[in-house]
Amino acid sequence: MSLSPAEDYRRLKAAVAGEALPVAVVDLDAVDANVARLVAPVRAANKHLRIASKSVRCVALLKHIMGLDDVFRGVMGFKVDEAAHLVAAGFDDVFVAYPSMAERDAETLASLAPRVSIAVDDAEHVARHGRAGAAAGVEIPLVIDVDMSLRWLGDRVHLGVRRSPIADVDAVRALAANIRDTPGVKLHGVMGYEAQIAGMTDASPYSRLLNLPKRGIKQLSRGPVARLRRDIAEALRADGHAITIFNGGGSGSVHWATAEDALTEVTAGSGFLDSHLFDYYRALELRPAVFFGVQAVRRPAPGIVTCHGGGYVASGEAGRDRLPRPYLPAGLELFDLEGAGEVQTPLSVPAGVEVALGDPIFFRHAKAGELAEHFAEYVFVRGDRIVERAPTYRGEGRTFL
Numbered sequence: 001m002s003l004s005p006a007e008d009y010r011r012l013k014a015a016v017a018g019e020a021l022p023v024a025v026v027d028l029d030a031v032d033a034n035v036a037r038l039v040a041p042v043r044a045a046n047k048h049l050r051i052a053s054k055s056v057r058c059v060a061l062l063k064h065i066m067g068l069d070d071v072f073r074g075v076m077g078f079k080v081d082e083a084a085h086l087v088a089a090g091f092d093d094v095f096v097a098y099p100s101m102a103e104r105d106a107e108t109l110a111s112l113a114p115r116v117s118i119a120v121d122d123a124e125h126v127a128r129h130g131r132a133g134a135a136a137g138v139e140i141p142l143v144i145d146v147d148m149s150l151r152w153l154g155d156r157v158h159l160g161v162r163r164s165p166i167a168d169v170d171a172v173r174a175l176a177a178n179i180r181d182t183p184g185v186k187l188h189g190v191m192g193y194e195a196q197i198a199g200m201t202d203a204s205p206y207s208r209l210l211n212l213p214k215r216g217i218k219q220l221s222r223g224p225v226a227r228l229r230r231d232i233a234e235a236l237r238a239d240g241h242a243i244t245i246f247n248g249g250g251s252g253s254v255h256w257a258t259a260e261d262a263l264t265e266v267t268a269g270s271g272f273l274d275s276h277l278f279d280y281y282r283a284l285e286l287r288p289a290v291f292f293g294v295q296a297v298r299r300p301a302p303g304i305v306t307c308h309g310g311g312y313v314a315s316g317e318a319g320r321d322r323l324p325r326p327y328l329p330a331g332l333e334l335f336d337l338e339g340a341g342e343v344q345t346p347l348s349v350p351a352g353v354e355v356a357l358g359d360p361i362f363f364r365h366a367k368a369g370e371l372a373e374h375f376a377e378y379v380f381v382r383g384d385r386i387v388e389r390a391p392t393y394r395g396e397g398r399t400f401l
């Protein structure tokens, strides 16, 4: 059942009546719909779905999402101490997708083996974990992170993220051999995250001229990404390595990545909550599922209300698309000269929209997980009622990154 924006505002306002503002709201009906949409292609392809915890950062919400379908298999975490926190909360398969050289992280991984694996892309990473694993008499599971960027002219044109130096089959084979020869570690899998497809908007109202070139980059990347993942899987098999996971994809590429035989699983996180950057992908129909509500407190001039707070700006390439977007009541807009303020955020109010002082104004954050760093608690709503409240990582007193 789809509501008009006015009805949607009325029900969200009713849900948070009596709550202290600002309040962070998760709409469970929308989450459930997004999960169903993202799970469908994964199930059809007979693969698993790993949930990206960085895009959720709330244990109860991770559990809610993973409990909805048995296609879910494990968490993609972002920090070793976070993985330890998740294991303590009952998760038994966490892949930390970003490397660490900290000795205490290696020791923690050794104490958690085999439940937590970690990404590596350098012999130094392997050696660090090998020492800790051997000292503890265990094997820390390692996942080789492969760069899936599009590279031209040597590497002078590099379209993708700058993370791993491992960019071809030979480099993967060499690191896999190094892991095999190192006591205290074992090869658990491979990750090839195609950021320039999964993480790049291509229908953005903020940079219209770039949308077409970005679509071109996505299109051009698909063949090379699929071939490299296939060749890596074949080469590792030929070298006698048996990997448990081959991970790829993100919310922006689930539909496409699931078609690849080489991958055993795909990752998604942001898409379950549909933060507003995910509006700017073609062919990705999701429902906004996370909001924050701030209080309208002032009327500096006709047609303007000023809210208390709102300045939760997202990471990444700085630009207007990183600002939160006013969501409901519909039609409110930020002012270019002020943006979303640390304590005061003015908004233009279109004719015909009434905002009373004290009303909540709902915004969407640009990114799904970062909102949780600003709130101790998420309130989960269904329809016009709060059905549950749950601490975010921050609310548990943990800020991992």
Ligand SMILES: Cc1ncc(COP(=O)(O)O)c(C=O)c1O
Binding pocket: 052, 055, 097, 193, 198, 199, 249, 250, 251, 252, 267, 268, 269, 270, 271
């Ligand atoms: C390694 C990796 N995989 C997958 C993703 C996709 O996550 P999401 O679905 O939340 O966009 C990301 C996001 O940055 C990532 O870094």
